[in-house]
Amino acid sequence: MATTVYTEADQLEERLDQRAPLVLGGNDFHSVTELVARPIDRPGNMWWPAFLVSLTLLGVYGVAVAYLVWEGVGIWGLNNPVDWGWAIVNFVFWVGIGHAGTLISAILFLFRQKWRTGINRAAEAMTLFAVACALSFPTIHVGRVWLLYWVFPIPNQMAAWPNFRSPLLWDVFAVSIYGTVSLLFWYTGLIPDLATMRDRAKGALARKLYGFFALGWRGSQRHWQNYESAYLILAGVSTPLVLSVHTIVSFDFAVSQIPGWHTTIFPPYFVAGAIFSGFGMVLTLLIPSRIIFGLKDLITVRHIENMAKICLLTGTMVGYAYAMEFFIAWYSGNPYESFAFFNRAFGPYSWAYWTMISCNVISPQFFWFKKLRTNPLFVFIISIFINIGMWFERFVIAVTSLATDFLPSSWDYYSPTIWDVASFIGSFGLFFTLFTLFVRFVPMVAIAEVKTVMPQADPHHHPAAASKHGATVAARGGAH
Amino acid sequence: MVGKPSVALAEFDTAGEIYHACEHVRDAGFSRWDAHTPFPVHGLDKAMGIGRSRVPWIALVCGFTGAGLAFWLQAWVHSSAYPLVINAKPYMSWQAYIPVTFEVGVLFTALGTLIGMLALNRLPQHYNSLFKSARFERSTDDKFFISIAADDPRFQGEETLRFLQGLGASHVELIED
Incomplete structure (x- = not known):
């Protein structure tokens, strides 16, 4: 069957009479399978160094956590009044990153955004690993980790129960259920691809392992029907779930009385920021991955452009929220609230505040220009700024509000210790160790889903007519 | 053979x-x-x-079961098992129970959807x-x-x-x- 060869130029040209092609380079179904499986067959010479560096950082995390459990949270830079420091900042940072994966897998699915198929698998994996990092911080933050079971409603010898009227407990449920549901959704999407890996595996062990997790999937249409229904329901429940998770994370702050935290704008502002930070991380991961693993035909410049547009949108929403917080602080006439915000921008932490503003509000504005947002290297650089800026946002919110609280005599400047830094850097070790293992053993693009968005997947597709049309597209693309 | x-x-x-x-x-x-x-x-x-497909019906039943159980658990804990006045809130402060009710409802829906889908398909079947x-x-x-x-x-x-x-x-x- 003749396959039309689409190029980047066809894809970036905005046409009203047809949708842009999502798979480039004249791939057919078989070549898509091979393209995605190649990094697993031959991970290349970049994989081991990447894995070993990640593993070393994970070791740093292990040491930092072990010393924390041994000695207690006193090893961190916490003081009174700043009794929530980097641990909560890192928690919110990581859980926010997870949100982009669910947005891509669930919300874009409900909106029938077919381009999501190229990136949803890796983004969902990123979600799982980010949530694992996020959950580790409150776990170690409790100090006596062996008493963590107190947060769960388990009948115990003290006849005591957790307080369900506290947002901190809602958070336990929200984040752990978010992690679990993301894992179920990710695995559901994986079943057909694991069957593909099983059927093309050369080694007996690989065949057995992929086969075990593929559950005996045989592409039956009767199965696909239940499967698609299940997939739609999982997308349908993940959508309100992901919006609820960062809403509840924001309640940790908003339900308290601290000026700078006690604001009603927090839920939408946190959700927008979470999606913004998550897309930043997806771009940071996928722009190098598509080159290293030869996936440029599936994760195309148009995918990068679309993600850059979402960064522009959510970054601007976050900027609006920053401005609105200031406006309300002034408009409320409340001196504590006004002081808290004036102090954020011009007080002892103004360096953190302006880092946040430049990274989160100013840097995405470059994406108004098509030339810049279709330049992968430029988008990659901005994505790093977004990651930095969103970490600083949580730092600004958590620390500036506490450091200068109601009573000036108790004000204190917070600075982290080496152990705060070690646990933060170390959490990247956990994240990248999991991610490198993922790209080594799991298809990092959803094979079956990408096939559904190729023109030849449509049973009423006429190859002859399409290739004629494609040829005109190619000719027009060439003329530019 | x-x-x-x-x-x-x-x-x-x-x-x-x-x-x-x-x-x-x-x-x-x-x-x-x-x-x-x-x-x-x-x-x-x-x-x-x-x-x-019959998966939606399974999901619906599981979702309401999860949400119902979660609400009942919270109401029972605060009104019967361990009644304690915190922040002057009533024992049965149902508004505060909504987030966990919702989250557990989602958890049960997701579990029911995946397990129900596999059961209807008679998988795993190696x-x-x-x-x-x-x-x-x-x-x-x-x-x-x-x-x-x-x-x-x-x-x-x-x-x-x-x-x-x-x-x-x-x-x-x-x-x-």
Whole structure:
């Protein structure tokens, strides 16, 4: 069957009479399978160094956590009044990153955004690993980790129960259920691809392992029907779930009385920021991955452009929220609230505040220009700024509000210790160790889903007519 | 050891071919048959004449069960098991119970959806006579298959193979169990 060869130029040209092609380079179904499986067959010479560096950082995390459990949270830079420091900042940072994966897998699915198929698998994996990092911080933050079971409603010898009227407990449920549901959704999407890996595996062990997790999937249409229904329901429940998770994370702050935290704008502002930070991380991961693993035909410049547009949108929403917080602080006439915000921008932490503003509000504005947002290297650089800026946002919110609280005599400047830094850097070790293992053993693009968005997947597709049309597209693309 | 025929398998090259072949198999009155495709082919369930999925009903029941249990747990903990006034809130402060109720509802829906989908599909099932066919391995790659089970009342061995061949199959075979 003749396959039309689409190029980047066809894809970036905005046409009203047809949708842009999502798979480039004249791939057919078989070549898509091979393209995605190649990094697993031959991970290349970049994989081991990447894995070993990640593993070393994970070791740093292990040491930092072990010393924390041994000695207690006193090893961190916490003081009174700043009794929530980097641990909560890192928690919110990581859980926010997870949100982009669910947005891509669930919300874009409900909106029938077919381009999501190229990136949803890796983004969902990123979600799982980010949530694992996020959950580790409150776990170690409790100090006596062996008493963590107190947060769960388990009948115990003290006849005591957790307080369900506290947002901190809602958070336990929200984040752990978010992690679990993301894992179920990710695995559901994986079943057909694991069957593909099983059927093309050369080694007996690989065949057995992929086969075990593929559950005996045989592409039956009767199965696909239940499967698609299940997939739609999982997308349908993940959508309100992901919006609820960062809403509840924001309640940790908003339900308290601290000026700078006690604001009603927090839920939408946190959700927008979470999606913004998550897309930043997806771009940071996928722009190098598509080159290293030869996936440029599936994760195309148009995918990068679309993600850059979402960064522009959510970054601007976050900027609006920053401005609105200031406006309300002034408009409320409340001196504590006004002081808290004036102090954020011009007080002892103004360096953190302006880092946040430049990274989160100013840097995405470059994406108004098509030339810049279709330049992968430029988008990659901005994505790093977004990651930095969103970490600083949580730092600004958590620390500036506490450091200068109601009573000036108790004000204190917070600075982290080496152990705060070690646990933060170390959490990247956990994240990248999991991610490198993922790209080594799991298809990092959803094979079956990408096939559904190729023109030849449509049973009423006429190859002859399409290739004629494609040829005109190619000719027009060439003329530019 | 040669057993008796268990399934007739026909291979097709494109989504369009299997779509039309399925319409013919459906119209010929077969009941115990299936199509196997590397991805869900749009509209193929209609071409095969199979009804709607029952997964949504399972999800609905599980979701309400989870939400109901979660609400009951919180109400019971704060009004009966461990009644404690915190922040001057009433024992039965139902507004505060909504987040956990919602989250647990979602958890039960997701678990019910995945487990229900697998149960309806009778998976995991690591043995199937279709896996004996070497060509069938491409059903998860780029080929499209129709299988008609030997216990279908209209199954007639070689005759059925010829029928499938006539629908434009690029390859047909009988798999023995």
